[in-house]
Amino acid sequence: MDTELILKVYPYFxxxxxxTIELSVLTIALGLICGALGATARxxxxxxxxxxxxxxxxxxxxxxxxxxLFLLYFGGPQIGIQLDAFEAGVIGLxxxxxxxxxxxxxxxxxxxxxxxxxxxRTLGLSRSQAFRKVVLPQAxxxxxxxxxxxxxxxxxxxxxxxxxxxxxxxxTAQRYIGSTYKPFEMFFLAGVLxxxxxxxxxxxxxxxxxxxRLPA
Amino acid sequence: xxxxxxxxxxxxGTLALGVLWTVAITAASAVLSFFGGILLAVIALYAPMAxxxxxxxxAWLFMGTPLLLQLFLIYFGLVxxxxDLPAFVAGVIGLxxxxxxxNSELIQTAMIAxxxxxxxxxRTLGLSRRQALIKxxxxxxxxxxxxxxxxxxxxxxxxxALVSVIGVSELTLSAQRAIGQTYRAFEFYAAAAxxxxxINLGMEAVLRWFExxxxxxx
Numbered sequence: 001m002d003t004e005l006i007l008k009v010y011p012y013f014x015x016x017x018x019x020t021i022e023l024s025v026l027t028i029a030l031g032l033i034c035g036a037l038g039a040t041a042r043x044x045x046x047x048x049x050x051x052x053x054x055x056x057x058x059x060x061x062x063x064x065x066x067x068x069l070f071l072l073y074f075g076g077p078q079i080g081i082q083l084d085a086f087e088a089g090v091i092g093l094x095x096x097x098x099x100x101x102x103x104x105x106x107x108x109x110x111x112x113x114x115x116x117x118x119x120x121r122t123l124g125l126s127r128s129q130a131f132r133k134v135v136l137p138q139a140x141x142x143x144x145x146x147x148x149x150x151x152x153x154x155x156x157x158x159x160x161x162x163x164x165x166x167x168x169x170x171x172t173a174q175r176y177i178g179s180t181y182k183p184f185e186m187f188f189l190a191g192v193l194x195x196x197x198x199x200x201x202x203x204x205x206x207x208x209x210x211x212x213r214l215p216a
Numbered sequence: 217x218x219x220x221x222x223x224x225x226x227x228x229g230t231l232a233l234g235v236l237w238t239v240a241i242t243a244a245s246a247v248l249s250f251f252g253g254i255l256l257a258v259i260a261l262y263a264p265m266a267x268x269x270x271x272x273x274x275a276w277l278f279m280g281t282p283l284l285l286q287l288f289l290i291y292f293g294l295v296x297x298x299x300d301l302p303a304f305v306a307g308v309i310g311l312x313x314x315x316x317x318x319n320s321e322l323i324q325t326a327m328i329a330x331x332x333x334x335x336x337x338x339r340t341l342g343l344s345r346r347q348a349l350i351k352x353x354x355x356x357x358x359x360x361x362x363x364x365x366x367x368x369x370x371x372x373x374x375x376x377a378l379v380s381v382i383g384v385s386e387l388t389l390s391a392q393r394a395i396g397q398t399y400r401a402f403e404f405y406a407a408a409a410x411x412x413x414x415i416n417l418g419m420e421a422v423l424r425w426f427e428x429x430x431x432x433x434x
Contacts, residue, residue, distance in 0.1 A: 062416045063409040064377035067388060071409060074395070075402030078219060159282030163381060170285050183293035187285060195280040 002185050009176055010189060016172035017193040023086075023158040023168055024197070027094040028151055034098025039105035053102065060099030066160055068092055073164045089161035097154045104150055108142040109135065141212045148205030155198055169193055221403050227394040231404075234390025235411055241307055241386055242373045242419075248312030249372065250365065253319025254354055260324055262349070278317045284378050286310050291382040307379035315372050322364050326357035359430050366423040373419055374412070387411060 041053030060068065072081070073088035083091065112135050120130035162171035173190035177183045224231075259271050278286065291306040301309070330353050338348035358365075380388035391408040395401050 059409075059413070062413045064374040064388070064412055066377040066380070067391075067405055067409050067412060070388075070392075071402065071405040075405050078400075078402040156280075156282040159284040160378075162284065170282060170288075173285065174288060177288065177292055181296070183289060183296055187289040187293055190285055191277065191281045194282065194285070195277070198280045 001188070002182055005180060005182060006185050006189055009180075009186075012176075013169065013172055013189045013193060016167060016169045016190075017197065019166070019168040020155075020158050020193075021197060023089060023093075023161065023166070024151075024155045026090045027097060027158065028154055030090065030094025031097035031101050031150070031154065032147075034095055035101025035105050038098060038102030039109060042102060042106050043109060057099045057102050060096050061103075065093065065096045065157060066163060068096055069160055069164060085161065085164045085166045088164060089158075089166050093154065093157055093160065097150060097157065100150050100153075101147060104146045105139075105143055108139040108146070111142055112138050141214070144205065144209045144212065148202065148209070151201060151205065152198060155201060156194065219402060220400070223398050223400045223403055224407055227398075227404070230390050230394055231387070231407060231411065234385065234387035234408075235415065237304075237384065237386040237390075238373075238376055238388075238412075239415065241304065241311070241379060241384060242369075242376045242415075244308045245311035245315065245376070246369050246372055248308060249315035249319055249368070252312060252316030253323050253365070254358065256316055256320035257323035257327055257357075258349060258354070260320065261327055275317045275320065278314055283310065283314050283375055284381065286314060287378060287382055303379070303383045306382060307376075307384045311372060311376060311379065314375075315368050318368050319365055322361040322368075323354075323357055326360040327353060329360065330356050359432065362427050362430055366427065369423065370416065370419060373416060377412070 038053050038056055041049045042057070044050055044053070069088065069092040072092045073083065073085060076083060076088070116138065117130050117135050120134040121127070125133065158168060159170040161168060162174060165171060167175075169190045173186040176186045180186070256271065256275065260268060260275075263271070287307065287310040290310045291301065291303060294301060294306075334352050334356065335348050338352040339345070343351065376386060377388040380386060380392065383389070385393075387408050391404040394404045398404070
């Protein structure tokens with residue numbers, strides 16, 4: 001282990017880690033929005049919306065994220081979508097993780113006892129009131145942990161944008177492997193930073209989950 | 217530049233070969249991740265502390281860092297200590313080990329859930345501890361987690377696209393090669409997406425068949 005080299009290059013890795021964090025936050029935010037829309041569509045009264053939601057989930061979960069990213073970034077200009085690498089990365093990965101989050105959210109919502117919605121309707125709440133005030137708050141509590149799994153996967157998933165040359169952690173590690181021929185040191189540095197980001201996020205999710213858990 | 221899907225037919229052969237390599241690397245890594253997962257689960261639950269702890273640490277490393285980075289490490293990093301693996305082998309090891317860690321988490325939970333009486337009964341009947349594990353506990357545990365392991369295998373298929381970056385000529389890299397010659401990114405990546413989707417459907421069908429075959433009550 002070449003510690004001198006590590007001490008020399010670590011500031012660049014810290015900078016790259018900030019980009020990875022930025023990518024993670026943006027893609028997760030977009031994913032949550034897409035997931036909420038997708039789950040709403042999949043649970044809708046209207047058949048066409050249900051179909052749209054199912055098609056969205058099926059395409060994005062049925063093909064590799066890397067291919068989706070390439071399709072958007074390299075193929076986009078042919079159909080009039082011009083994005084820089086960072087934008088393509090955020091949109092591509094955000095919409096991708098949104099498909100997984102759709103299923104997470106839908107799963108949590110249908111796990112709530114049907115009687116809850118029915119009872120609320122009987123008490124005179126409208127359909128949307130019953131959903132917003134009775135079903136959703138309970139479902140949110142069930143969502144936190146599985147969404148945490150999606151989030152964990154997405155943080156690691158941001159490494160994919162290195163393939164369209166966004167200068168985040170993995171790309172930086174690759175670049176320094178290329179110039180120093182010290183893959184282990186570079187992997188060690190990048191790996192430690194990923195582990196720090198993921199461990200902190202995991203603790204945050206666990207804290208949130210504990211906070212909203214019903215007393216047993 | 218609009219879309220022109222007539223650029224595809226000359227490259228059908230290239231893409232078909234890519235599909236074959238994708239299926240091959242997925243199958244090889246899936247087998248490795250399955251048996252590796254069982255082995256890691258047994259180590260995590262039954263091995264002495266001195267072996268268990270390093271493996272626990274390794275599992276934590278593999279679950280906390282991106283697969284892409286792990287592939288780079290295995291392919292480029294092992295050369296540093298004198299191990300020069302062909303890209304395909306490095307890809308299989310990377311994918312296989314990465315998913316073995318995830319499979320092992322599932323199998324461990326299932327092994328704990330297998331009734332203690334099973335092990336005791338097997339021991340009483342004269343089986344050694346190892347025999348009882350391999351022939352009684354592990355098969356029951358694995359049967360319980362076939363569906364979630366199947367999900368991991370589907371994820372593995374999609375993540376096999378990552379080995380294109382270390383130069384395995386699977387579907388993604390085949391599409392990239394064709395794009396290198398035609399500059400038609402959209403058409404070829406769309407074609408690759410369709411092909412992945414079809415492989416995915418096929419794999420789901422196989423997994424469902426396997427699930428039904430191994431169900432306890434039919």
